[in-house]
C-alpha cells in the first residue's frame with residue numbers, strides 16, 4: 532500500500548514523544564511493564580526513528596549500535612489505526628539508510644511474527660539457527676531479575 536502523504540518519518544530525536552513510546556512498549560508482548568525511565572534511557576542511547584501524523588507520534592523504531600560494525604533493530608511499532616501505510620517499512624529503511632549507520636557488517640533483530648516485514652527491508656532468516664544463542668529475562672519488568680543473570684536493572 533502507498534504511504535499516505537500526511538505521514539512523516541524522522542530520525543530527529545527532539546520530536547520523539549516518550550509518553551507514546553512508553554505507552555506502547557509497556558503493553559507490548561516483548562516488554563510488558565517496562566518502566567518509563569528504562570524507555571528513556573534506551574531512547575537516549577539508541578539511534579531512533581519516529582513516524583508522525585500532523586506532528587503526533589504514531590510509530591517508533593530504534594537501532595542499538597557501535598556505529599562501526601553492528602546494529603540491533605528493536606522496539607518497532609506502529610499504533611493500530613495507522614498500520615498498513617508502509618510506516619514500519621519506512622522507519623526500518625530510515626534506520627538502514629541513516630548516515631551514522633553505514634558500512635556495518637551485521638544488522639540483527641528478533642521477531643515473533645513480522646518476518647515478512649523485515650524481509651522487505653533486507654533481512655533474512657539465519658542460515659544455521661544453531662549458531663545463535665541468547666540470554667534473556669522475558670519477565671524482567673513484571674517479576675524482577677535473577678541475581679547473577681546479567682539482567683539486573685541499573686538503578
Ligand SMILES: CC(C)(COP(=O)(O)OP(=O)(O)OC[C@H]1O[C@@H](n2cnc3c(N)ncnc32)[C@H](O)[C@@H]1OP(=O)(O)O)[C@@H](O)C(=O)NCCC(=O)NCCS
Nearest residue numbers: 532607608609614615616617618619620642644645647648
Ligand atoms: C508489525 C508492525 C510494526 C507493521 O507496521 P505497519 O506500518 O503496518 O507495516 P507496513 O505497512 O510498513 O508493512 C510493510 C510491508 O510489510 C508487510 N508486513 C507488515 N507487518 C507484517 C507482519 N506482521 N508479517 C508479515 N508481513 C508484514 C506488509 O504486508 C507490507 O507489505 P506490502 O508492502 O507488500 O503491502 C505493526 O503491525 C505493529 O506495530 N505491530 C505490533 C508490534 C509488533 O509486532 N512489532 C514488530 C516487533 S518485531
